[in-house]
Amino acid sequence: xxxxxxxxxPVTLSEEAxxxxxxxxxxxxxxxxxxYVQYPGEGLQLLLKATKADDKGSNKGFExxxxxxxxxxxxxxxxxxxxxxxxxxxxxxxxxxxxxxxTFGKGTKxxxxx
Amino acid sequence: DAMVIQNPRYQVxxxxxxxxxxxxxxxxxxxxxxxxQKSSQxxxxxxxxxxxxxxxxxDTPDNxxxxxxxxxxxxxxxxxxxxxxAAMYLCATSGPTGEMVxxxxxxxxGTRLTVV
Numbered sequence: 001x002x003x004x005x006x007x008x009x010p011v012t013l014s015e016e017a018x019x020x021x022x023x024x025x026x027x028x029x030x031x032x033x034x035x036y037v038q039y040p041g042e043g044l045q046l047l048l049k050a051t052k053a054d055d056k057g058s059n060k061g062f063e064x065x066x067x068x069x070x071x072x073x074x075x076x077x078x079x080x081x082x083x084x085x086x087x088x089x090x091x092x093x094x095x096x097x098x099x100x101x102x103t104f105g106k107g108t109k110x111x112x113x114x
Numbered sequence: 115d116a117m118v119i120q121n122p123r124y125q126v127x128x129x130x131x132x133x134x135x136x137x138x139x140x141x142x143x144x145x146x147x148x149x150x151q152k153s154s155q156x157x158x159x160x161x162x163x164x165x166x167x168x169x170x171x172x173d174t175p176d177n178x179x180x181x182x183x184x185x186x187x188x189x190x191x192x193x194x195x196x197x198x199x200a201a202m203y204l205c206a207t208s209g210p211t212g213e214m215v216x217x218x219x220x221x222x223x224g225t226r227l228t229v230v
Contacts, residue, residue, distance in 0.1 A: 032216065032218070034218045036218075036221075041226070042223055042224065043118075043120075043204055043221040043222050043223040043224040044157070044204065044206075044219075044221040045221070046217075046218050046219075046220070049216075049217070049218055051216055089156060089157075091218070093214060093218065101159065102147075102159075102206075102218065102219055104156040104157055105156060106155065106156050107154075107155070107156055109154075
């Protein structure tokens with residue numbers, strides 16, 4: 001079956017530090033990969049996505065590259081801000097057999113301090 | 115703006131008293147989902163509708179039911195809430211498979227359920 005593994009949190013960084021949140025996946029075929037962000041007390045928002053190998057998703061200064069050879073989709077940002085404090089979820093969906101399941105990782109809580 | 119709206123944002127219910135959470139969407143998406151998210155955990159899929167077809171996850175308790183009277187609305191009914199059902203409940207939508215793999219889901223802001 002499909003699974004997503006994220007680095008354990010919480011992660012605490014100073015403002016303007018470099019961020020990496022690791023994500024690896026297990027899936028058959030060619031899954032689509034996503035990063036969702038959840039701000040405190042809110043639902044999940046799509047941050048970025050990649051639908052095929054070597055695609056790079058980017059949004060709001062965040063980037064992630066779909067690496068099929070390493071089955072990874074690590075999230076990076078060059079300079080984090082306090083407003084980036086949130087929980088980040090890596091997720092995948094696999095369209096095989098008409099599946100609608102979005103499989104999430106456990107989430108990584110990021111706290112950015114001034 | 116097209117969106118997914120959940121009401122209420124916060125719901126307090128008594129132990130064992132039936133409660134209904136609602137979700138509406140203006141995206142005209144075929145598929146609607148209900149997720150349960152407990153503190154510091156990933157969302158867990160309870161069930162989804164593809165149009166009128168209901169799909170229950172194997173480990174979703176019978177205490178949880180859902181209704182989708184039309185494309186726009188979907189309801190989550192908890193027949194006899196227990197303390198363990200306190201959680202954030204997230205509604206999400208997606209288009210058909212092809213759109214879903216390209217765009218993922220659109221989530222509502224969630225309903226935080228407290229059981230007292």
